[in-house]
Amino acid sequence: DIVLTQSPALAVSLGQRATISCRASQSVSISRYNLMHWYQQKPGQQPKLLIYRASNLASGIPARFSGSGSGTDFTLTINPVQADDIATYYCQQSRESPPTFGGGTKLELK
């Protein structure tokens, strides 16, 4: 299985930039497609898709969220961070079955 590694937590101030990373144990890119996706989950809620294929904003997601990366290293950026963004963020790969999720990064206020 492809293992996705995320830092457990990140502390950020409101209005600042947050950069959340995800590293895969092997490449999750095929040709020009980077098969890494990002989700936001707030307590008591289901995960919500933020970014698909590394850099594409999902429907209804604010433009302060962006994604980048290829191969094994990917980044989710939130700029500027708002209070509503305090949540846990997960990366997920669909390059190989089974689809796997990272352990999550909990975004906290500094």
Added chain:
Amino acid sequence: EVKLLESGGGLVQPGGSLRLSCAASGFTFADFYMSWIRQSPGKAPEWLSFIRNKANSYTTEYNPSVKGRFTISRDDTQNVLYLQMNTLRAEDTAIYYCAKHGSSGYFDYWGQGVMVTVSS
């Protein structure tokens, strides 16, 4: 508006069975792959299984952690996704979500989840 509503969860004894349902609306259910994903408290989501659409012969895939115990199915006439869970273990305790697939293996819509507790 896409809606996914799971049901059928609850408390079951180890070794028991449970069938989860997911009622879908707001999109052409028959056209899309669908998955079951679970999440234990404080843990990351774990993908369990998906089922392809009719055009892809309703073929299925399973996570090895549940293969042989869980069975996914769908009823496109009723817009319902199912997960039959047999020989349940304490470690199967989790919130179970159904999710609609996007075009590249991501999950663009999730249900609100249903709790399954396996305990004596």
